[in-house]
Amino acid sequence: MKLFKNILESVKPLFVKGGKLEKMYPAYDAFETFLFVPDHTTKSGSHIRDAVDLKRTMAFVVLSLIPCIIFGMWNIGDQYFNAISVETNFLNNLIFGFWKFLPLLAVSYAVGLSVEFAFAISRGHSVNEGYLVTGMLIPLIMPVDVPLWMLAVSVVFAVVIGKEVFGGTGMNILNPALTARAFLFFAYPSYMSGDKVWVHGAGLDGYSGETILGALASNTSSWDNLKWNFNDALIGYIPGSVGETSFIAIIIGALILIFSGVGSWRIILSTFLGGYLTALLFNLWGVNFLMSTPAHIHLLIGGFAFGAVFMSTDPVSGSQTNKGKIIYGLLIGFFAIVIRVFNPAYPEGMMLAILLMNVFAPLIDHYIVDANIKNRLKRIN
Numbered sequence: 277m278k279l280f281k282n283i284l285e286s287v288k289p290l291f292v293k294g295g296k297l298e299k300m301y302p303a304y305d306a307f308e309t310f311l312f313v314p315d316h317t318t319k320s321g322s323h324i325r326d327a328v329d330l331k332r333t334m335a336f337v338v339l340s341l342i343p344c345i346i347f348g349m350w351n352i353g354d355q356y357f358n359a360i361s362v363e364t365n366f367l368n369n370l371i372f373g374f375w376k377f378l379p380l381l382a383v384s385y386a387v388g389l390s391v392e393f394a395f396a397i398s399r400g401h402s403v404n405e406g407y408l409v410t411g412m413l414i415p416l417i418m419p420v421d422v423p424l425w426m427l428a429v430s431v432v433f434a435v436v437i438g439k440e441v442f443g444g445t446g447m448n449i450l451n452p453a454l455t456a457r458a459f460l461f462f463a464y465p466s467y468m469s470g471d472k473v474w475v476h477g478a479g480l481d482g483y484s485g486e487t488i489l490g491a492l493a494s495n496t497s498s499w500d501n502l503k504w505n506f507n508d509a510l511i512g513y514i515p516g517s518v519g520e521t522s523f524i525a526i527i528i529g530a531l532i533l534i535f536s537g538v539g540s541w542r543i544i545l546s547t548f549l550g551g552y553l554t555a556l557l558f559n560l561w562g563v564n565f566l567m568s569t570p571a572h573i574h575l576l577i578g579g580f581a582f583g584a585v586f587m588s589t590d591p592v593s594g595s596q597t598n599k600g601k602i603i604y605g606l607l608i609g610f611f612a613i614v615i616r617v618f619n620p621a622y623p624e625g626m627m628l629a630i631l632l633m634n635v636f637a638p639l640i641d642h643y644i645v646d647a648n649i650k651n652r653l654k655r656i657n
Contacts, residue, residue, distance in 0.1 A: 334408040336538045340529035341412055341586070344519040347512055349373030351521055352420050354513070355475040376476060377518060379424055380415035387428045391435040406452070406592070407435065413453035413586060416519030417579065419473040426464055430456040450634045451593045454627050461627070469622070474515035487515050488577045489616070492565045493623035499569045509576040520582040530585040539589045542601040547584035550609025551575055558617055566617040574613060583612070583626035593634040597644045604640055608633050
């Protein structure tokens with residue numbers, strides 16, 4: 277690391293005030309603070325001295341995503357080779373999935389960081405760190421065969437409209453990764469839904485790559501009669517977005533977030549609880565197959581678990597107060613299941629539920645804070 281430090285120090289005069297590349301200092305600062313702990317401190321008032329800056333916090337989130345990434349790449353290969361009825365092994369699945377996932381990741385980071393750097397240079401401030409995570413989340417919530425140009429357009433929309441117009445990281449009201457997915461879903465729905473987008477090559481030879489939610493939403497078969505079972509949904513041997521299929525991998529990531537203090541356990545647990553109780557209530561009616569699907573199965577399928585762990589816990593767009601986090605999570609779980617069972621055209625529900633609650637998170641916190649103020653005033657009087 278000393279070599280990199282010497283290189284950065286040698287070129288720094290070009291980027292500081294008065295240097296030939298002064299306007300490019302935000303780009304230099306981004307590389308320097310990514311490799312080394314920044315020495316920036318506040319000039320007045322109280323502050324916390326800590327080596328864990330925002331970039332290191334984001335690094336914990338990326339670390340928590342690794343189990344989903346590895347399993348997702350393996351599942352891409354496994355689903356494809358099963359579709360064409362070819363015998364394969366773990367390594368072949370992983371390698372095949374790697375080469376399918378890599379272009380999605382490369383486009384996400386290349387386009388997103390280019391936009392981030394452009395805004396930072398034009399505004400003369402440091403590059404926002406938030407895209408370190410957003411750039412990883414976006415390809416994980418996309419179908420494997422989504423056209424790269426569509427992915428690039430969705431990334432530009434997410435960064436510019438979903439974040440930069442509000443002032444950048446820390447100011448956005450919507451989760452940027454979900455903003456990208458929502459844009460693609462409404463702009464190009466045929467590439468984000470149906471039974472031909474979730475498995476590479478699913479359109480060949482009449483092979484159906486439908487998801488569990490798609491099969492249940494069609495109201496032609498109940499959970500008990502599907503070709504998948506509980507273990508398939510738990511481990512992730514099912515079609516779906518790249519990183520959303522394995523419940524076990526997602527829970528491993530959740531534990532990393534919780535024990536590192538980066539993710540809110542209140543939001544995660546309350547989201548699962550809200551979804552479970554709502555699904556349990558619908559089980560009493562059982563008007564359609566999604567309503568009659570066991571409540572615990574609802575937590576395993578689709579993007580529910582991934583959204584509960586990695587999307588709803590966004591520290592910027594989520595609720596900030598402790599009580600507010602519980603209410604926020606419960607409502608996400610509630611609306612996700614409500615949308616799922618009442619809207620056959622979009623049985624997923626998690627994306628819309630989180631974006632909806634992103635909008636109402638400040639209102640929840642407002643009433644929590646207001647109630648606390650009133651309670652303290654009552655104690656004084």
